[in-house]
Amino acid sequence: MTDKLCKPWEHRFSRRQWLNGVSATGIASAGLPFGPALADELVKQRKQVLFVWIDGGMSQYESWDPKPNSPFGGPFRPIDTAVPGIQVCELMPRSAKIMQHLCVIRGMSTQDNSHSAGVPRIQRGDPKNRGVTYPFFGSSVAKLIGSQGTGLPAYVSIKPGSGGFIYQDAGFLGPQFGAVAFGDGKPPENFSLPESITDADDELRQLLRKKADERYRLRRRPESTEATGYIFDSARELMRQRAMFDLSKVAQKDRDRYGEHEFGRHMLLARQMLEVGVTFVKVTSYGWDTHGDNFNGHASLMPRFDQAFASIVEDLHDRGMLDNVLVIAMSEFGRTPRINGHVGRDHFPEAWSLAMSGRGIRRGLTVGKTNAKGTAVEGDAYDIGHMFHTWFNALGIDTNKTQFDNHGQPLPIAHEEMHAVKDALAAV
Amino acid sequence: MMMPDATLKTRFTPKALKPIDLPQQFVSGCFSPCGAFFFAGSMDGQLGRWCVVPDTVEPELIALPTLTGLTAWVSVCVALPDGKHVVAADSWGNLAAWSYCADTIEPVWKVANAHDGWIRSLVISPDGQTIATCGRDGRVLFWSTSGQKKSEIVVSGDLSIVRFAPDGKSLFVGSLEGKVGQWAWSGDTSQTASLETSAKLREFDASPLFKVNRLQDVGGVRALAISPDGSTLLVGGTQPVNGGNVQGKPTLLPFNIADGSLKKKAELGTDGDVYVTDLEWHHDGCWLITTSGNPGQGKLLTWRVEDEQPLAEVKLSNCHLVRQHPSGRWFAALTTNANSNGNGKVLDKSGEYLGNRSPLQVLVLPS
Numbered sequence: 001m002t003d004k005l006c007k008p009w010e011h012r013f014s015r016r017q018w019l020n021g022v023s024a025t026g027i028a029s030a031g032l033p034f035g036p037a038l039a040d041e042l043v044k045q046r047k048q049v050l051f052v053w054i055d056g057g058m059s060q061y062e063s064w065d066p067k068p069n070s071p072f073g074g075p076f077r078p079i080d081t082a083v084p085g086i087q088v089c090e091l092m093p094r095s096a097k098i099m100q101h102l103c104v105i106r107g108m109s110t111q112d113n114s115h116s117a118g119v120p121r122i123q124r125g126d127p128k129n130r131g132v133t134y135p136f137f138g139s140s141v142a143k144l145i146g147s148q149g150t151g152l153p154a155y156v157s158i159k160p161g162s163g164g165f166i167y168q169d170a171g172f173l174g175p176q177f178g179a180v181a182f183g184d185g186k187p188p189e190n191f192s193l194p195e196s197i198t199d200a201d202d203e204l205r206q207l208l209r210k211k212a213d214e215r216y217r218l219r220r221r222p223e224s225t226e227a228t229g230y231i232f233d234s235a236r237e238l239m240r241q242r243a244m245f246d247l248s249k250v251a252q253k254d255r256d257r258y259g260e261h262e263f264g265r266h267m268l269l270a271r272q273m274l275e276v277g278v279t280f281v282k283v284t285s286y287g288w289d290t291h292g293d294n295f296n297g298h299a300s301l302m303p304r305f306d307q308a309f310a311s312i313v314e315d316l317h318d319r320g321m322l323d324n325v326l327v328i329a330m331s332e333f334g335r336t337p338r339i340n341g342h343v344g345r346d347h348f349p350e351a352w353s354l355a356m357s358g359r360g361i362r363r364g365l366t367v368g369k370t371n372a373k374g375t376a377v378e379g380d381a382y383d384i385g386h387m388f389h390t391w392f393n394a395l396g397i398d399t400n401k402t403q404f405d406n407h408g409q410p411l412p413i414a415h416e417e418m419h420a421v422k423d424a425l426a427a428v
Numbered sequence: 429m430m431m432p433d434a435t436l437k438t439r440f441t442p443k444a445l446k447p448i449d450l451p452q453q454f455v456s457g458c459f460s461p462c463g464a465f466f467f468a469g470s471m472d473g474q475l476g477r478w479c480v481v482p483d484t485v486e487p488e489l490i491a492l493p494t495l496t497g498l499t500a501w502v503s504v505c506v507a508l509p510d511g512k513h514v515v516a517a518d519s520w521g522n523l524a525a526w527s528y529c530a531d532t533i534e535p536v537w538k539v540a541n542a543h544d545g546w547i548r549s550l551v552i553s554p555d556g557q558t559i560a561t562c563g564r565d566g567r568v569l570f571w572s573t574s575g576q577k578k579s580e581i582v583v584s585g586d587l588s589i590v591r592f593a594p595d596g597k598s599l600f601v602g603s604l605e606g607k608v609g610q611w612a613w614s615g616d617t618s619q620t621a622s623l624e625t626s627a628k629l630r631e632f633d634a635s636p637l638f639k640v641n642r643l644q645d646v647g648g649v650r651a652l653a654i655s656p657d658g659s660t661l662l663v664g665g666t667q668p669v670n671g672g673n674v675q676g677k678p679t680l681l682p683f684n685i686a687d688g689s690l691k692k693k694a695e696l697g698t699d700g701d702v703y704v705t706d707l708e709w710h711h712d713g714c715w716l717i718t719t720s721g722n723p724g725q726g727k728l729l730t731w732r733v734e735d736e737q738p739l740a741e742v743k744l745s746n747c748h749l750v751r752q753h754p755s756g757r758w759f760a761a762l763t764t765n766a767n768s769n770g771n772g773k774v775l776d777k778s779g780e781y782l783g784n785r786s787p788l789q790v791l792v793l794p795s
Contacts, residue, residue, distance in 0.1 A: 056672055068500065071452065071472045071783055075501040075519030075546055090545065113771040160642065263643055287642035291673035291769065292702065292722065296604060299564070299586070300645040301671075338774065338783055339453060339471070341723040341746030341764030342702065344673065347771035375773070375781035 044324070047145050047359065047395050048274055050316075051138060051282045052267075052309065052329040053123075056115070056289030059335040059345055060374065062089050062298040064104045064353035064366075067374045072337035075295055083364045091302035094310035095355075100364040101313050101322065103356045103424050107368020109381035110333060110349040115289070118332040118349070124171065125388035127415050132406060133171035137388065138280045140413060142170075142177040143404070144397055150277035151237035153180040153230075158266045158273075159284040160184055165231065172406045176227035179282065180234065184262075185269045187238070187245045206236070244272035257311045259304055267308035271315055274325055288331060292342035313357050322358045326394050330354035337375045351377045354387070360394025362426045385415025393420045432735045440714050440730040441740035442791040445486045447763070450476070454786040455748065457762050460507045460514070463754035465528055467495075467514050468762070468786070469502025475516050477528060480753070487758060487790050495526045497535040504549055508573055509556040515573075517547035517561055525575060537575035543567065549589045554596040558615070562587035568601055581627075583609070586645075589652040593685075598629060600661060602649030606638025607631070608663055610685070632683045636693065637665035644671035653707040653715075654685070660733060661685050662715065664704030667695075675699045678719040680707075682733045691733060700725050706749040711756060712793060714739055718747035718761055723769035728761050728791060744789050761789045 059074075066089045067073040078087035081099035088096050088104075095102070111126060112118035124134040135143065142154035156179060157166060163183030167175035182188075193202055209232065217225040247255065247268055258264035263285045270281045285305065290297040309329055316322040334352025335345035351370045357363060371378050392399045392413060399420070404411040432440075454476065456469035466489055468476040474496060478489035498518040505516035508525070513536065515525045523542040524535035544565040551560050558578065559571040568581040568590055585603035592599050596615065602608045611627045638647045651664030661683040666676035678701045680694040696704065702721030710716050710730070717729040717738075726747040730739040746764035753759060765785045774782045 069473050073472070073500065075471075075503065077500070077520050077545065261643055285643065287644055287671045289672040293646075293674040296648075297644050297646075297671060297674070301643050304643040336771070337781060338768075338770075340769035340784065341726070342673075342721060342769070343748075344723075344769070346769050348773070350773045373781065 042149065043277070046148050046277060046324050047279065048277075048321075048325040049138070049141055049280045049391075049395070050270055050274060050312065050325055050327045050358070051280065052327070053282060053284045054288050054305070054329065054331040055119070055284055055286045057331045057333050057335050057347055058288050058301075058305075059290065059294060059298055060106075060351070060353040060370075061335070061337075061345075062091055062295070062302055064088055064355060065106045065370055065374060067370075067372065070373050072339065072373055072375070074339075076299075086366055089302065091298060092306040092310075094306050098310050098313050098317075101317055101357045103361050103363055104353055104366045105356070105368055105382060105387070105421065105424065106353045106366050106370055107377045107380055107382050108334070108352045108354055108387075109377045110352075110384050113333060113347040113349050115332060115347075118347075122330075122332045122384050123169075125414055126384045127412065128417075130411065132409075132411065134411075135171040135173045135177060135404075136169040136179075137391065138179055138282050139170040139173055139177040140392075140404075141280045141395070143173050144392075144402065144413070145279050145395065147234070148277065148279055150279075151233060152241065152276065152278050153234040153238070154279040155179045155282070156273060156278050156280070157181040157282040157284065158185050158269055159282075160262055160266075160286050163188065167227070172411075173404070174227065176230050178227075180231075180238075182245075182269070185245070185247075185266045187242055188235075191239060191242055191245075193239070206232075241276050244276055245269065247272075254311075254315075258308045261304050263304055264308045264311075267312050271312050274316070274321065275319070290335065291340065291344040291346055294335065294339070294344040309355075316358065324359055326359040326361065326391060327357040328354065328391065329356075337373060351375065351381075356424065358394075360396070360426055362424055365423075367421055367423045382421055383415070383418060385418035386421050388414035389418055389420040390424055393425055432732070432737065432739050437739050439739075439794060440712070442728060442730065442742050442759075442793055444742055444744070445758070445790040445792065447787040447789045448487070448489050448760075450786045450788055452786070453764070453784050454762060455501050456504045456516070457749055457751055457760075457788075458505050458507050458514070459751055459753055460528060461509055461511050461754055465492075465507070465514075466760075466788075467505050467507070467516070467528070468788075469498075469505050469516055469518075471501050473497075473499040473502065473518065475502050475505060475514070475526070487753070487760075489788070493531075493533050495528070495535070496533050497524045497526075497538055498522050501546075503547060506550050506552055506559075508552060510573070513573070515550060515552075515559060517542070517550050519546040521545050521547060521563070521565075523547065523550075523559075523561060523571070523575070525573075539571070539575050539577070542569065542571075542577075548587065549591075551590055551592060553592050553613075553615070554594060555615070560590050560592070560599065562590040562601060568599075581611070586648070588649050591652050591654060593654055594656055594658045600652060600654065602634065602652045602663060604638070604645060604648030606634045606636075606648050606665075608634045608649055608652065608661070610661075630685075630688045632661060632663065632681075632688055633690065634663045634665070634681055636667055636681065637663065637679060639668045641668065641671035646671045646674055647676065651704045651707045651717075653709065655733075656709055659685055660691070662707055662733075664707055664717070666703045669699055673722075674702060675721075676702055678702060678704045678721070680704055680717070680731075694731070696729060696731070696738060697721070697727065701727065705747060708750050708752055708759075710752065710759070710793070716750045716752070716759060718744075718750045720746040720748055720764075723764070724766055726763060728789075730793075742791065745787075747789075748786075758790055758792045761791065763787050763789050
């Protein structure tokens, strides 16, 4: 840690964080001390996830799986993409241009057609019922990969509305692995130190807090005390990185590319967070439950999604980060072929699509297919359990060898009767 | 404001006759000027054609071979006043005309990619010589009745409706962004013009019908008509509450064309009734208005600008348009079957995935 190019505050590793990061990146044998070369190597081997949650249900017809000129195909045209033979809806021209980076699963078929049950069920991987609450994918990644030495929260959520700490996502893993949520992409209130408090004062206060924590810990269960300490530590690191929340410092050109709308701003913040090394960044977009006026709705929803999604994939690629960051964009289900009287589409888990890119993912292809009218999957259908296997494998986590430990109860990290979608995984 | 008396209400209360069950879902429709034919645009590129059986107590339709040549949604169709041709446009930007009395089902002319994408509106000028179209590409295009492009007007936005004034001297263009403009129309279409500059006469503030909700543009101008005397512009839509599953009160904004002032704001239902979808002037002296909201919710209303309440309303499942039969004896509302919604896979008795249909509801006013 004495190298002149490597400032101490750039590598504030706690023992636990360091061990977590080293074990996760598989370089335990690298040893200490290390210099910038190893730091670079750590960054290169970093495993990150961008999870774009399109809440309410994006229509597969108006996005990844157009069915032109069929009874349920809707009014929009298909367009060619950068990959010959693959077409997407005309509402996503920029995603079409980066199709070589994408893998679209067109054969999704899941079990739940309600929002209330379906959203958590999907994001927990719909495992077999064992009477425990499974963690969301973000919490699982926070547990299995951790902060990778950044000191930042391993799992953050950028969402419209309010922020806070969403411990419920963690399920049986315990609150430490919940999501730190930034409501409307804003940092928490009182994020900056008052001017009257110097850094030295702050250090003294933190020492006092840690002493108090130690006493508190003696009388509490370790899960809650670890969560408390984790939140404090990661909050302090976030405070040091607070400049990333200020999007006015981002080039206007980039802000225009992503869009000045809510989702564009949130995706741009996600890029900032991935750049500073947050392991799992979830970005949520609300307002996709288009039971009414589906087509005019998607006519404005899709282009705004498209510009931000394509921009971040382009940027991750241009920055050399796409080999580190697993990108997933999905909803809790697709939308019905049938067009109701309100010119809307209802919920349809039976045959829908999601998109992926980045780490461990084979790119420039579609996997699975639906029939000519889009009413059913033809051939292999993939449930969310298949996708959890796929994503863990893409992150280098062997789902056959890795288990959760729920107070001594071993639990599979993904549905044990499902498997990874091999066609979607890059050759190792 | 006046309260319509009971006699007037009775006079303008439509009676619903037996609906005609069309075999699939349609998004547009029109009668031929002679009233012998009915046309409806499908969601898969076909223009349905029926012979209207005359001299029956209740109208009947006999299916004729479907007209082909378009793709995706046949979003609008209009019969030309020549009594021979019907013109239709689709959501992929194609425009075509057919000779509907002929045996052939192919178009007599077709303009591929007339617009870049969805053509949302098509109307014939009062002199019958010009076809005007507009769409998502933000342009208004003018065509001869033989499909020759005459001129082009660039207006920004997602243009939902174009209508000519009854005197043929101006036209009105509404957009899904809640904007309505009136432009001079000379009929001289020899040059490309920009309506944004010299020819614009007036703007009408239809912004109550539009809002941005998160990432979604919601609402906009969904119906537009001019009174026969050219004095009043009616703009219909909803006052959007939210995006996604759009909710809002179906609303009409009547404007005084002479000075652009809003006469009133007429709310014609609850939040679940959502959109005013179509408007037609009935020669007996009232407006025919259709609404469509949550699945199953819809109405056909008779209404006058001067009244506080509608004259009458008939509940119909998701009414998308109304067309008067040229005989003047009846009119028809294109609806959607009941139980048109539902999550997940819905199969019919043979195991086929179940789509919806568009019953054509026939209505009459008391004579």
